[in-house]
Amino acid sequence: MSAIPVPVWSIDPRTGERREQAAEEATEAAVDAAVRAARTALGPLADRAVRSAFLRTAAGLLDEARPELVALADSETALGTTRLGGELTRTCYQLRQFADAVDAGSFLDVIISHPDSSATPPVPDLRRYKVPLGVVAVYAASNFPFAFSVAGGDTASALAAGCPVVVKAHPDHPATSEATVAVLRRAAARHGLPAGVAGLVHGFDAGVTLVAHPLVAAASFTGSVRGGRALFDAAAARPRPIPFHGELGSLNPVVVTGPAATERAEDIGTGLAASMTMGVGQFCVKPGLVLVPADAAGDRLVKALGQSLVDVAPGVMLDHRMRDAFVSGVGERSRLPSVETPVAPAPGDAHTVAAALLTVPADRLAAEDGPHDLLLEECFGPVTVVVRYEDQAQADAVLGRLPGNLTATLHVSAQEASSGSAADLLARLAPLAGRVLVNSWPTGVAVAPAQHHGGPYPATTSTSTSVGLTATERWLRPVAYQNTPEALLPPELREGNPLGLPRTVDGRREG
Structure with a gap:
């Protein structure tokens, strides 16, 4: 990576002309700083009440900034203000939907098995739930400057899961990306969250550096087969491989x-x-x-x-x-x-x-x-x-x-x-x-709990969805506690269910 600042230009696709310098390509040091800043947000983001409020505030502030954001995105993508206005509405909706999911707590998938000495082998006391993976790298898409970009579904689902993000901006809409991350950071400040909870970097080399950073715990990508496969391979080749959820290409027969x-x-x-x-x-x-x-x-x-x-x-x-x-x-x-x-x-x-x-x-x-x-x-x-x-x-x-x-x-x-x-x-x-x-057409992907936006390779590199509430599953891992005294258990797993979470106890769904 060059030590000399490399400008990132916002380009008008209707003319091919430069609009403005939107940012600079991130150096290796800048990528490292963004990831480490995101890491510091893990603790504050652990409070579910804080992060659900943060997601709702972000949706509200994005809505308030609608005229500026839509006009800016149109100048960089030529997708039209009507289409982009609808996409921003969808983005705000899914942020609020994930906030509701955080409050409900079903995504924690609490499962409790009480001791059973008559089973073969005997069952000890087991209590399982899901915890955040850590910092998530999000590679923004070209064709959805809101819904699959800085504040899109990958970011929203990661934040809902308790994972701070570092977004690699798409070069087709760098100014829109900068404006959007500024909104997210304003929302974070209102709830005492560090600005690093939503990081942003620009540049091809920055994207390569990001997926290799040892503090990045998972990554998402929407784009070409060639680019996505290169990042997927890089994620797998790390000394400690990480999950890479890539959407690469589809014929949609x-x-x-x-x-x-x-x-x-x-x-x-x-x-x-x-x-x-x-x-x-x-x-x-x-x-x-x-x-x-x-x-x-x-x-x-x-x-x-x-x-x-x-x-x-x-x-x-x-x-x-x-x-x-x-x-x-x-x-x-x-x-x-x-x-x-x-x-x-x-x-x-x-x-x-x-x-x-x-x-x-x-x-x-x-x-x-x-x-x-x-x-x-x-x-x-x-x-x-x-x-x-x-x-x-x-x-x-x-x-x-x-x-x-x-x-x-x-x-x-x-x-x-x-x-x-x-x-x-x-x-x-x-x-x-x-x-x-x-008897319908695939364009138009509803944001709903039952939605699945994924598919066999090369459509995606995993079996997960990038749209819908189950998108949080990509950023969580299960942990089971065995024979753990009540006072040592996380509140989510305690016998009296002090947080009122939905859970499955001895095979029966509660809440």
Whole structure:
């Protein structure tokens, strides 16, 4: 890392021009200082009442700063004030939701087994709950400057678990990151928490240094397969390996049955167009591979999809590097044998992209290690690949070659839905993804207790979720106390349940 300060510039993606210097890249010493400052916050953050109040205050202050934050984020991402306003609302909502979870205490997962001498072997007095891992490194995402960035779900869930964070800011929105962490620190000050409870560093080298720091206990990442895998490997190669929860890439396959296409081809086509172009196709759950019957009903669906895409205005991607990768990626895929381009990206200016649609016969994807394997890799941006299948065997062959995904979607007819005749097909999708949808679209991830945002590799590097209340599980580890005198037990595990926590006692749920 350079000892000479390296400026971090805020860039306007609509023009490619520098807006302002937002920060400086963190030196190795600065990363160390941020991690050590976070470490000092572990003690103060242990008070559940303090940290739930901190999360609620943070939500309130973010809401108060809404005009400034939304305008700033739009200037750095071109995602639009309407979309960003909704994303900030979601971010504030999940902070409050995690505050409620902290107060309820269910995430501590208190389990008590009283002594039982009649069991084989005999059961001693055992009392188990979960404790924070320590400092968490959060690698912010490019496409969600609020919901998956400095104050996003990874940060909120880590703080709720009692873990301070050091965020590695994404270079696409450094000024937004600085403004957001300032809000979190104001909230922390109101509750006597040190500013280090929410650290922030900039720069590629800083990110590499952060994951290797001996006081970092776990890490989260949302981004590319290449970048995420490099950090994952670095986390595993440490003298003391740490959990690394990475979200790396996803095709999010969709299967449309023949009866569904016959029943509502046009509706499915227009719905797909809206989903795949949402946010200029820069959602991690964008449907990128769609299996459609190779018949007249499938033709109608593809026609409706193409007509809808033509009406979508060109958009600005998050940065020019992503734009160039999208243009070259679509071009490379469109040149493969038997790949057709019903909607080719229209020529635009140097800053925008138009939606694209590619089609390919299913048999081209059935062969192992062929050139068409490129179609089984995510292309970030507003493009989808429609795979035309002749029969269910062809569809199954394609599904059998897919990597892990965040989502998998099945569109069935009303008769298939009511009779259950598509149950076997739905069961074949479940091993491919962490969230399985029927007759809907994957874009839009609700923040709810039952939500799961994760999936088999390379969608994620673990089995955990990054959205929903169970996201706290990533930052906790269980500890069991055996035959421990009451006076020595943590209050959470004492017999009289002085904190009024939900718990399981001798197999029975209480509270």
